[in-house]
Amino acid sequence: MADRSSSGRSRRRRGKLRAWRKKLADEQAESTVYRELAARRQGEEREILLELSEAEQRHADHWRKLLGPEAEKPRRATLRMRSLAFLARRFGWIFVLALVQRAEARSDYDFAEDATASMAADERIHGEVVRGLAARGRARMSGTLRAAVFGINDGLVSNFALVLGVIGGGAGTGVVLLAGLSGLLAGALSMAAGEYVSVSSQRELLAAAEPDERAHSSVPYLDVDANELALVYRARGMSAEQARQRADAVLRRAPTAALPAEPGGTQEGEVVGSALGAATSSFLAFGLGALLPVLPFLAGADGASAVAVAGALSGLALLGTGSTVGVLSGGYPLPRAARQLAIGTSAALLTYLLGVLFGVSGAG
Template sequence: MADHNPESSDDPIPAAPTPATLRRWRRMLADEREESRAYRELAARRHGEEREILLRLAEAEERHAAHWERLLGDRIGRPRRGSPRMRTLVFLARHFGWVFVLALMQQAESRTPYGDPDVPPSIAADERIHAEVVRGLAVRGRSRLSGTLRAAVFGVNDGLVSNIALVLGVVGGGAATGTVLLTGLSGLLAGALSMAAGEYVSVSSQRELLAASTPDETARESIPSLDVDANELALVYRARGMSEEEAQHRADTVLRRSVAAPLPELPGVGDPEVVGTGLGAAASSFVFFAVGAALPVLPFLAGMEGGAAVAVAGTATGLALMLVGAVVGVLSGASPLRRALRQLAIGAGAAVTTYLLGLLFGATVT
């Protein structure tokens, strides 16, 4: 991180800032203080290196706050609260998940007003670096997300899309309310079981593939017994992606160690714990698919019929799809609104298509 100190910079202080400028400085001061508070809240939930990094970021934001305090001088006025966005970040940092809040913090760092004439180049540079630090921490957090969370996100999304499409398809075909209800509940159960089975096979197979790619411990223990002048240790490293020169250097280094020296791990290809467990992914997928698939059926379960039931089912499903899209957007560092609208468009496209097919099928039958 940059070591510039805005307090000792030579940036000129405007002799007579306008009331609008003073308001802008006070807002920036409040936001820097809120951002520092958010980092400290996150640090309180972490330990080790991640905690140290977050505390360093908090100190950097306090250093930036000192710049605005210096500019304001005796015109600093009463302490102000930060913007609603920054206060929301502090609240989320205090009460909610690590990766989700880091993704929001990354976006907040990227929105620093670099073009503001009162923002020194050192602060603008700091904030760009901060965004990359937060991006790195977010990558760490995302890598720890198991297959269980992935199954949950895909499960609820698939449940919403598939069952609203199924329900509207039979509605378009002129089916009675009882038939619509039976179809929706059947789709819920069949889809949840199918998703659970698919996730179990997928995650279990991935773990088996990773396990098959993990170096054999007995091979590592055999290294001290190798003939120093004639062996194929370098080929092990080359087979796992190293260049010929790098592999030979690595092998020579290992062979020069004494028998008592700790032996290095042979390079592996993945961590099965990152993938999650087959049963965990299956259970998560089943539950969340069922939750998503239940929304289009609820109005019919409640006794609603006709257009009113379709309108309620469509609205509830659309809002849920947008929520899922927004969460995925935040976690991936993309625009939540864009991802929300994309999910809505996908779901609406599927529902309209099956409804029109239902109308066509119903018209053909009659």
């Protein structure tokens, strides 16, 4: 009986050691991820990421202390953490941050027997820090990212639907190619022009809301006892009392005072992105997406085999864009991928049925 009890304790001890070594390896890998991401950044973002790396090393020290001499027997981190470290070294930081955000959210320290309450709390805070960094990155690239992702999706759906609609109408390969390439060029130009106008207009609207520089320089010359400075702050949304206190504080700093920027303001470039960048990425993305359904026909295929290849290429690309949106938004990629595929497939089938209904058999 004693031997069985001793054997059971020994097995449990070995199991714990394996679990601790895995936790140690994961924390070291996560620390590496943050260091690799920090190497791509400058200033405050770099400092934040390096501090997160140090925090993960603090957690690693906890498992190293529990392991004692056993810590010298390293174990590989999980595939997920090794993959994150690989991606951090080679790919864009926003994409990796979105994955890290999900990894932090899935931490099991709330239930891990030998993890401390402070470690579990740390992981939740780390998740919020990563969420904030990812949000800043998304804001900076929002215009170009939106144009690229949705450009590919629009090109895929619209041109695949167009190609199937023409095929459903009984058109030959020549007409399919003409329709597909015309749809590609027309759609890409339309998308680029639309993005350029949209982003330029948004920049102009933001610029129109910026305070007048002449108003800034006029503050030192205001009559301290009779002026309308408080109305500026009321127009920006402050209460009458808050506006009066703010105006008094500014006037007390005269004659060197200037009209402060609106509280909580953001740089327009960070929010909107570049108009030319959005237009260019939209043109290229739409063109790439629209090219995929036409590729089999350009390669000389025709009939059912060409349609099958075009469908497979388009389906894979739709899954890819849906997954990308899911990852970058910090959500699960599979539901977004399935949704994107369902929408694209439904649009293509509907257009094909319309082509069959209003067929032009013998054309081309």
